[in-house]
Structures are given as C-alpha cells and as structure tokens.
Amino acid sequence: MSEQEPQREGWLAEDLVARNLLSRFDLEDIVIVPILAVVTALILGGLVMLATGVTPHAIGQAYLALVTGSVGSLGAISETLTAAAPVTLAALGVALGFRTGLFNIGAEGQILLGGMAAVVVGFSLPGLPWFIHLPLALIAGALVGAAWAAVAGWLKAATGAHEVITTIMLNLIASELTGFLLRNPPIQKPGRPDPISKSVLESAVLPKLLAWYDPNLRLNLGIVLAVAAVGFVAWLLFRTTLGFEFRATGLNPSASRYAGMRSGLIVVVVMAIAGALAGLAGAIQVLGVLGRASPGFSGGVGFDAIAVALLGRSHPVGVLVAGILFGALDAGGRQMQVMAGVRIDLIAIVQALIIVFVAAPLLMRAVFPWAFSRRKAVGRAG
C-alpha cells in the first residue's frame, strides 16, 4: 500500500516509537487534583471543627500542629515516614490487585498473619546473628501473607468465588485467629493475662536509621524496604512478562484469554504477591515499631491501604506519594490531638474528605474551574 501513499514513505520508525509526554490533562489529574483535594478537605474539616464548637483560634492551632507534627522537625518527619512505610507496602499489594482487575480487601488479614509469623520467628530463634535472623523474620511474614492471600486467589480461580467476599471473610478469620494465638502458649507472653505476644529478640529488630542522631527517633529500615518495594512493583508491572499479563488481565480478561494467558494462575500469583507485600507490612510494623504483637496491632493499615492505592491511582510512585501523605496525616494528627486538643476523629474525617475529593476529579474541576485548562470536547470522528 505504501507505494500508493507517498506521504507515508517519509514516516520514520523513530517517529512511531518516540515517547509521548503526559498530556496536560493527565498532569492536571495527577498533580493539581490531589493538591486541591487536600486544600478543600482541610477547609471542610475546619468547618466541621467549627460546627463541633472548636474556636477558630484552636482550629488555626490544630492545622499548625498538623504541619509541625508531620514535617515540622526531624522527629516529625521520622514519625511521618515510620507511619508511611507499612501503609505504602500494603497499598502496593492492593494496587497490584487493582491493576489485575481484583478488588483485594484482604490486606488487613494478610498484615495480621504476616506480622504474627514475623513475631514468632522474631522471638523463637535465639542466638542467630541479626543478618540471618532479621531476614528470616521478614521472609516468614511475607510468605505467610502470601499464602493467606493466595487462598482467596485460589478460591477465585478454582470456583469463581468473588475476591471481595473471600478476602473480607479471611480478614475476620485472621483477626480472630490472631486473638486466639495471642491468648495461648507458646506465643502469649508468660505471666501476662492479656493477649500479647513475647517480645521480638534484639537480633530480629529492624535497625533504627536515625539512632546515631537521636535514639528516640523511630524511623527504621522499614521505609527503605517500602521504597525498594515501590521499585520492585514498578519493575514487575511495566518491565516483566508477568506484569504484562497482570495488566492485560485487568484491562480486558477476554482478550487475555484469547491471547493464551492463564487467568486462573495469574489470579493466584498476583494475590500471592499482594499478600507478600501486606505480610511484609505487618512484619516491619512488629519488628520495627511495636516489638511484639497484640490484637489489632495492624491498626486498620490494611484498610487505609485500599484508600492509598486508589489515591495513588494504582501506580507504584503514586502509591508512595499517597502513602507518605497518609503517614503525614497520621503523624500530624497525633500532634493535633496533643497540641490543640482536637479529637483524632477529625483527622479521620479530613483523610476521608481528601479521598472523596481525589476520587472525584470532575468535582474538583467544577469547584475550581480556574485551576484547569478548558476541557476539550472528548469525541472521535467517525
């Protein structure tokens, strides 16, 4: 045909394969929408505080505390990153599921059981050097999280059971199982009536990164693991055949089947990887921050992870940014409570508002039309 289309002769392969930049529209969605969402949420949060009888002065103090408590000092930044690490790890797993078309609600349960496995390995192998003991504990957490999540994947692949149902149920089972294990030997700490585990041995504790500066700074190796996991997931999704299969299955299961991909296997594998990431999140929480396990030690991180994955648009880098934002809100929120006496519930309200607004980019465009370029009519000639 090309001989009949002379203008096509000039087409160079370089033109065809040139990288195209993000369109203005994409950039606006990724950058401006979240910023405006945070601002709007803070304003609405202020109104909520006003409505609950907090004085404007106290509201100002509260927001000041939010900033100082999250980024105002080295200690604050340490707290922000410490809180960001587990939620980022778990959210990476959830994002992988989204990319594959799976709505994995099970991060919470995977965190609990992964954390339990890490604690058990962490207190039960005395005498090992740290460079063996610590990796063993982390791997145990990842493996148990992976196995737990793979159950839901297998149920979906083999029977078609919907992963939302199975992961929610597996969360309940994991939660009750954790409580049971913590109340009974050999995990329960001897001499304690309440459900709490033995403490992790020194050789399995995640090293603190800033202990040389101030031993009270809690920032630990977990954040390094989280950032490494971001790189790993980005590589997995965009540079590997497995990631190609994940994304293909997520976007069009029918075409993937026609292309010869085995959707059942893919579901199990992606759930296992998601579970490993969540299990690792549980492990760094117990090995780095808590030093032991108690009921509900996950603190809802597994559910925050769903929000973080959505906020980060299921892109590994987006998840990292959203995870740090959540860490900041968490750390700053605690400071708000201490300094300004604002209830922690209000932080939860602000967090929820941010997610609502980020999830509704068109709403942000409608509220702040001046912040965006005029939207082009979307349509195609036919």
Added chain:
Amino acid sequence: MDIELNGITKRFGALVANSNINLRIRAGEVLGLLGENGAGKSTLMNVLSGLYRPDEGEILIDGKAVAFSDAKDAIHAGIGMVHQHFMLVPVFTVAENVILGVEPTGRFDRLDLKTARAQVSEISARHGLSVDPDAIIEEMPVGLQQRVEIIKVLFRSANVIIFDEPTAVLTPQEVTEFFGIVRSLRAAGKALVFITHKLHEVLEVADRISVLRGGKVVGEADPKTATDAELAEMMVGRSVRFAVERRASGAGATLLEARGLRVLNERDELAVDGVDLDIHAGEVVGIAGVQGNGQTELVEALTGLRSAVAGTITFLGHDITGTSVRERHRMGMAHVPEDRQRSGMIADFSVAEDSVLDSYYDARFSSGLSLHWRQVDTEAARIVREFDVRTGSIRTLAGHLSGGNQQKLVVGRELSRVVKLIIASQPTRGVDVGSIEYIHGRLMQARDNGVGVLIVSTELDEIMAMSDRILVMFRGRVVAEFPGGGDTVGEIGLAMAGGVSAGAPA
C-alpha cells in the same frame, strides 16, 4: 419535512471532523451517505441528531434555522436515529423498550402499557414491520431488534430517520427485508439517511448518494448511473481492486483435522453438532452461515478457548483436543477473533503492547521475566508500517484507532508470528473498503505462501471472494460443501437458510 445542512464544520481540537459540509435531505427520499471509517459520517449525523453542536454552519428545517442543544431537541424536531449498536433493554418487551423515556401514563402516573402496546401494534402494522409488542428483546433475532429501533423513532414521531450502518449486523435475507422497510418508509413520506460503506447497498436503495472523505463532501452521485468502482474511488481517493487476486490453489498436506466435533455453548446447548473439517496447507476454507449457527463455538473449540464434549482435533499430526490456547499458538495457529474490541486487543493498551499481546512470551521479546521493550517497539513499528496501520505513534492507545486500523493491527500481529494456520472470524466486519482490500490481500498472500486459512464470515461476498472451498453451517452442522469460484451464491444462500441444498452434504 426537508432538512438542509449549510456549511457545517465540526472540530475536535486540531482534528477537523467535518469541514464545510452542505447536504440536503428531502421528504420521501433516501439519501445514501457513503464514506470510509473516520470520514466524518458519524460526526455529521451526531450534529444532526443534536449530540454535537457544530462549530460553524447551520441546520435548516423546512427553511427555518434551528439550533439543537441536545438530542431531545432533535427528537422534538422530528429527527430520529437508529444506531448501529442497538439501545434496547434485553429483558424488556418490545412495547416496554419503545416507550422507555416517553412512557404514556394514566391517572396518578400509572404506566399505561395497554395504550403503548396498541400504539406499537399500530405502527408495526402501518409499516409492515410485523413485530409482536409482547416479545422479549433478547429472544428476538437481530433483524427484528432493528425493527424495534425503527418503531422507537417512529413512536417519537420522527419524520427524518438516520440509519447508521444498519446492515452491518444483518443476514442477507434480513438485509433484503430491511430494504423493503426502507422503501415503505420512503413511500410514507419520511426523509431517510442511510449511512454505510457498502457500495452495492446504496446503489440498491438510495435515491441520491453523497460521498464523504476526510470530513468533506467529495462528490455526489446518482445511483441509477454510478458504478461500484466510481463510488469506491471517490470514497477512498484512489482506485480499488474488488476482486481478490488469486492464483490457483496449491492445497498441500492436511494441517487441521476435526472429527465428530461436538461443542456446547454458554447455555449448555449443543452448538456444534458433529462437525468434520479438514484444512490443508495453501488453501482458504470459508465457512458461511447466518450468525449463531455454531460458527463461534466451532472456532473457539479449534483455538482451544472452549473444550469439545466429543470428537477430536488434530493439528500438524498431533492430537490437540485438550491442549491450551498458548500451546496451539506455539504450534503455529493464529486467530483473528470475531469481536476485536472484546477479544482481539486491549483498548487501553498502546499499539506497541497490543502488537505483542500473544507473543510477548516469545524469546524475541523477553528472556525469563524481563520484557525487552526495545524489541517490542521495533516489532510494533514494523507491523504498523508493513500492515499500514494509520497511527501517529505506537504509544497511541489501540482503542483510539479506527475500526479498520484496529483490525489491521490484529491481522498484522497474527500474521507476524510463525504461522501455519490462520483462523479468521469476520476478518473485515465494520472495516472500510480500503482496509478490506488490504486484509484480504494479506490473507491471500499467506495462503500463497502455504499457510492454511479458515475464514468464518456472515458476509457471503467475502466468503465467495476468498474461498477455495466453502462449507455452510446451519444449526451446528456443516450442511453443504461447495467448491470456490463457482456461481453458487443462490445455492449457498439457500443452504444458509436451512433449505434443501444441491451441494454434497458433508
């Protein structure tokens, strides 16, 4: 009611979809609007039906300028559109679908279905549509569903009816019946616009023809004097070869052999009922048949997407009855699925990603887990250039290409693997004339190189043009076999409809 479009221009960003278009639509007349995919036909009709506002130009109804702000305005003005993809609720009855949105109500807003049914019956009778108002949509054949769409626009008192590619989903018999309906509507004084890229159809049914290319009206023609070739040249902008160039078939060794194949459909009904099939190297076997006579299930069984409940499939001498899709791909089987949007490609993948959708695991593009994007890009650029896929970049999302270019991408990808047998379902459905010519040429070229080709199509023209052997499927069985190249259209049509056939039953 006469409609006049004066200097209509519609832009999408830098793209000019319609440029200074003038068109007249007269009562009691059928206007054939001809153009390739992407010529701007749908945009123009969406302007006329109120979905888009023109950037320039005006619409005159009976000499008075009108401005539509949405589709409702256009409906009030008496303009109705029958879309290519029907907009019907499958579980509702005909009458319920027709009144959806404009429900007649009695006292206290009670739904007055009785009146609705009577009105539907009346419209159906007046135009000879013979549609039962109480039939459930999903139980009706496609041809009847289209009539329900027609009743819908008539129910809304349309005087101008726009048909967007109305024959794309119809069987040959249904097309004939559809033309009868069009003539009866014309006799009733309606103004009709018939959008299509099928030349013989406009020649048969239109009173006037306007040809669109690149967003402009490039010509008008009188169907009494115009020929296929003239119209095609206007449409494509160069001369088009209709007959597929073919050398004598050098049918070689048997590639694929199916024996006593029985396959169930989704509803666990027997869709393929004991089919025997041989495909040889270097021959094109065409399977003709009205949609829904087991062709889909047969192809899915041959490609490994659906398991057979009985029978065997042998490929290159190996029994592949139980092997996976991937394994069959590896052995040299290629598949152009009938629904490219749903199964052939991923709309949200880039052209580059889609061009290795079923070969990404190959050693050329990956080693171990690692995908080599550089090689993928090179291959995608090669497919784009070699198969004339019109896209500015291989990073463009495949979903943004026109239908013909998507299909060229899929065909190009399948023919770029090491292929011994290619199974192509509806390879040119919804594809413009230029692309059809090209796709047919490439498939024929593959045949000449010793590849076996199985074409399944509801387009009898396509089957006739391409096949060395023609099998007709009816109710899950191969009911007749004809040699290619003969003057057997009538007999094949009869066999497709389940009639007695002169061909040797297989």
